[in-house]
Amino acid sequence: MTEAGRPDRRSRHSRHAADRRRSRVWPILLSLALVAAAVAGGLALHRSSQDDQNAADGDGGTTAIDLAARSAAVDQVLKRRAQAVLSGNEQEFVADVDPADTGLVARQRTLFTNLRQFGFAKLAYQQLAQQYDDTIAQKYGPSTYLVAVAMQYQISGIDLVPVRAMLGYTFSRRPNGTWMLVSDSDLDKRLPRGSHQEAWDTGPVLVKRAPRVLVVVEQGQDALADSLVTMSQSAVKAVSKSWPGGWNGSGVVIALDDKVVRGADYSQPKNAEDALAMATFVYRTLPGEATGEGQRADSYVVINPHNRTKVDARTLAHEFTHVATAPYGSYAPRWLVEGAATYVEFLPMDGQKDLAISQYRLDVRTKYLAKAKALPADATFFDQADSSYPLSWLALDYLFNRFGGTEVGTLYRELASLGVTQKDRDRIMLEHVGMTEAGLFRALKAAAAA
Structure with a gap:
């Protein structure tokens, strides 16, 4: 058994099991x-109508017409690309990609092949707002259109609701007035982490x-x-x-x-x-x-x-x-988030050897609870992970055994959605389990002493 590893599980990576x-x-x-x-x-995702009007006012309204035409044309490009993925038409997917950039075309073909494998039930691309970068504009010319794009999708049998990711596309106008994709990476460093x-x-x-x-x-x-x-x-x-x-x-x-x-x-x-x-x-x-x-x-x-x-x-x-x-x-406290995940991880699973939970509970009480002064705090949870994870598991083990899964699940939902402050957390804890976080820690101590 490792300090924060699974009970009575002789891992061939014992130190790693603690660190993970x-x-x-x-x-x-x-x-x-x-x-x-x-x-x-x-990285503005929405551009106000007043911004558009200000641009239009600069040249007597001509810009507004150009903006509308450009937006409609790019919408059509995005719609064709989405439909091409859903229908399996690779040529249509790359039809609006700059043919002079063979590297970009090749990457787009790989992207198409990848996307087809996921099996989207729904797929659409939506312009969010124009972005501005003089260096990019100088590279592609005066018609450069750098725009943040939302990719809305739903993977069949996987996503319960449509979800969204973010992209950054650079378009340039052809001599015939149509628009082509000239880059899909110019905005990458400016996009929010985790959404692309x-x-x-x-x-x-x-x-x-x-x-x-x-x-x-x-x-x-x-x-x-x-x-x-x-x-x-x-x-x-x-x-x-x-x-x-x-x-x-x-x-x-x-x-x-x-x-x-x-x-x-x-x-x-x-x-x-x-x-x-x-x-x-x-x-x-x-x-x-x-x-x-x-x-x-x-x-x-x-x-x-x-x-x-x-x-x-x-x-x-x-x-x-x-x-x-x-x-x-x-907003759920970190001890609840990680304690719940570890609690489920340790339960009996098909194809997995059952764990020695009773011995693990005793070990956690002896090694960690005896030295602790409170439940693991959010701010220091990962700095003290060797003790934070087992103590969090012990708290959830206590809550599940004393109050049952339905009450624990309800407690989790309310703390996650409403537990913004410590006062909120205490109120929700008192309502559902009759004790604050401090009270729960005292209950763990009392159970260990008994």
Whole structure:
């Protein structure tokens, strides 16, 4: 047994098993911080009608006509590209791509092949707002149109609702007045982290599916894909069975060689060394559209390419618990978020050896609870991960056993959606379990003493 590892589970990576708890979620928090910074930094997603009117007033209204014509023409390009993916027409997909840029055309063909594998039930592209960059304008000429684009999609059998990702496209007008795509990467560094750099935006990929499961690997890695599909099916079943009220969502697992995919950044040394996987948010509305953080719909799991051989079904059950709870909101205390995921991870699972929970409970009380002064705090949770994860598990173990899954599930939902301040958290805790977070810690101490 490792300090924060699974009870009575002799991991061949014992130190890693302890460290992986530390790094699973803090990179996601970093992603949210970067999202806020990107939005605050001036990537406007909406342009007011007054802005358009000001532009029109500059030349007696001619600009307004040009803007309207350009917007309509680009809308048609975007509509053709979406329809081409849905219908399987590669030539139509690249018809509006600059034919002189053979590298861009080749990348777009790869993108088309990738997109086709995901099986979209719905797909559309929507212009958000023009962006401005003199360097880009000088490169492509006076007609350059740099625009943020929302990709709205729903993967059949996976996404319960349509979700959105963000792109940046550069268009230029041809001599005949039509518009062509000349770049799809000029805005990448300005887009909010976690809402772009999707799995299909990398090199050639292989997508394999099963009911409620979708796995993405590098092209040619069939054995890895098959293994992850099997583990994902087991993990989806476990979370559906164990999470209060059930879970009818799906597990998306991305295991690519790329170190930066969606909100996961495994180029950071600490992430590369410690993390196994992390759940990255999928958005109903993009950061900066309706709210600064965006409205979450779900999560996709991204596996660390350095540690993918260490992932098992229990790892995915932990991450899929985060997927199941992602739509609730972002305000739940960290001990509840990670404690719930670890609680489900440790439960009996098909095809997995049962864990020695009674002994683990005793060990946590002896090694960690005896020295602790309070439940793990959000601000220091990952700095003290070796104790934070087992103590969080112990808190959830207590809550589930004393109050039952229905009450715990309701508590989680309300804390995640409404627990903005400590006062809010205390009120919600008192309402549902008759004690504050401090009271829960005292109850853990009393149970250990008994």
